[in-house]
Amino acid sequence: MEIGNMVKAAILGYGVVGSGVAELLTGTGTGRSKKADELIELKYILDLRSFPDSPLTKYFVQDYAVIEADPEVNVVVETIGGVGAALDFTERALRAGKSVVTSNKELVATHGRRLLDLAAEHGAVYLFEASVGGGIPILRPLSECMAANDILEICGILNGTANYIFTRMVQDGVPFAQALKGAQANGYAEQDPTADVEGHDTCRKLCILSSIAFGWHVLPDQVATQGITQITLEDEAYAADCGHRIKLLGRAIQEQDGTLCAYVEPHFVSIQDPLGGVEDVFNAIKVKGDATGDVMFYGRGAGKLPTASAVVADVIAAARKMERAGYRPWQANRPASVRGPEGLPSRWYVRLAEGSLSGGELLKRSGAPAGERAYLTPALTRPALEEQLAGQKVLSIIRVLD
Numbered sequence: 001m002e003i004g005n006m007v008k009a010a011i012l013g014y015g016v017v018g019s020g021v022a023e024l025l026t027g028t029g030t031g032r033s034k035k036a037d038e039l040i041e042l043k044y045i046l047d048l049r050s051f052p053d054s055p056l057t058k059y060f061v062q063d064y065a066v067i068e069a070d071p072e073v074n075v076v077v078e079t080i081g082g083v084g085a086a087l088d089f090t091e092r093a094l095r096a097g098k099s100v101v102t103s104n105k106e107l108v109a110t111h112g113r114r115l116l117d118l119a120a121e122h123g124a125v126y127l128f129e130a131s132v133g134g135g136i137p138i139l140r141p142l143s144e145c146m147a148a149n150d151i152l153e154i155c156g157i158l159n160g161t162a163n164y165i166f167t168r169m170v171q172d173g174v175p176f177a178q179a180l181k182g183a184q185a186n187g188y189a190e191q192d193p194t195a196d197v198e199g200h201d202t203c204r205k206l207c208i209l210s211s212i213a214f215g216w217h218v219l220p221d222q223v224a225t226q227g228i229t230q231i232t233l234e235d236e237a238y239a240a241d242c243g244h245r246i247k248l249l250g251r252a253i254q255e256q257d258g259t260l261c262a263y264v265e266p267h268f269v270s271i272q273d274p275l276g277g278v279e280d281v282f283n284a285i286k287v288k289g290d291a292t293g294d295v296m297f298y299g300r301g302a303g304k305l306p307t308a309s310a311v312v313a314d315v316i317a318a319a320r321k322m323e324r325a326g327y328r329p330w331q332a333n334r335p336a337s338v339r340g341p342e343g344l345p346s347r348w349y350v351r352l353a354e355g356s357l358s359g360g361e362l363l364k365r366s367g368a369p370a371g372e373r374a375y376l377t378p379a380l381t382r383p384a385l386e387e388q389l390a391g392q393k394v395l396s397i398i399r400v401l402d
């Protein structure tokens with residue numbers, strides 16, 4: 001299918017992001033995109049629910065076959081999420097030569113390579129700028145503007161919900177569960193926030209970034225992933241004592257032997273580091289290229305209109321016949337080429353219920369119970385640290401980003 005200048009679009013899924021896209025395309029609600037107005041006509045919104053009071057009621061359909069059979073629809077916006085109906089509808093749209101734009105990181109991280117190939121086979125495009133970093137332009141800059149570089153490392157705060165939770169804990173002193181409720185109320189969290197707080201969402205985004213940066217499909221089950229549910233206000237207090245913040249980071253480091261060290265873990269990050277000052281729902285992604293050195297991308301990582309902005313930009317890209325400016329193809333997955341961070345030496349924050357640790361810098365917090373000790377250790381690997389801690393009553397261990 002040749003993509004013309006005017007796009008007729010269908011939105012699949014009227015959740016937080018889908019409704020934001022509808023607002024930008026139609027000028028209802030708080031959002032409106034003048035550029036999209038000129039190029040894109042919304043034709044359908046697919047949702048199983050009905051919205052009789054919505055000003056957009058005329059767009060709603062409940063049967064995907066209506067959209068699939070309409071030859072006028074040349075771009076499908078998939079904002080359903082997950083890998084069930086979203087995968088089925090995406091494959092059917094691409095096979096029909098309709099381009100697909102999505103914010104669905106789970107689908108891209110697990111099936112991205114195959115869907116990119118399917119799009120190319122049928123003269124369509126598969127674009128997913130909104131799947132990483134919400135409103136931050138990151139995938140096209142990484143794929144195109146940094147194309148002259150070998151990427152050496154990616155290190156990012158990739159989940160707005162987790163970062164919002166940390167910020168509320170530090171700034172307002174609210175406990176974890178209450179901070180999570182705030183993220184849900186703001187529309188930042190996934191429908192099931194387990195993906196946010198257990199690190200899976202960060203892992204999927206790291207896989208998408210890595211596949212683009214390193215040129216082969218890195219899969220979520222290859223990435224050692226640790227979430228943030230164990231982080232307490234006490235850990236935050238010790239972090240503040242030594243000039244750090246706790247951040248959930250996704251890291252992928254190109255090793256000299258050709259393997260990729262990729263993992264997701266909470267870290268102590270110095271407030272002097274640009275990542276240490278990233279607060280609230282904001283995300284930041286530091287990319288190190290062999291020619292550029294560090295390049296940093298920063299902006300709102302979640303939320304209705306920032307994410308919808310990235311979706312609509314991809315629809316505009318399709319409308320402007322920019323399909324050849326899509327992502328470089330990903331090679332197949334390399335099963336034995338991803339390793340965890342066990343061999344990566346770091347300093348560590350360690351909190352003990354009692355006992356002591358030699359060679360570490362002792363940290364302080366007010367209100368600590370008698371016997372509690374917290375330290376920053378010298379740089380060592382996790383297995384070496386665990387050997388030192390054998391037999392101790394350990395409350396927390398968090399890696400330090402150096």
Ligand code: HSE
Nearest residue numbers: 159160161189190302
């Ligand atoms: N739940 C995700 C986050 C939404 O909090 O970052 C954006 O991908």
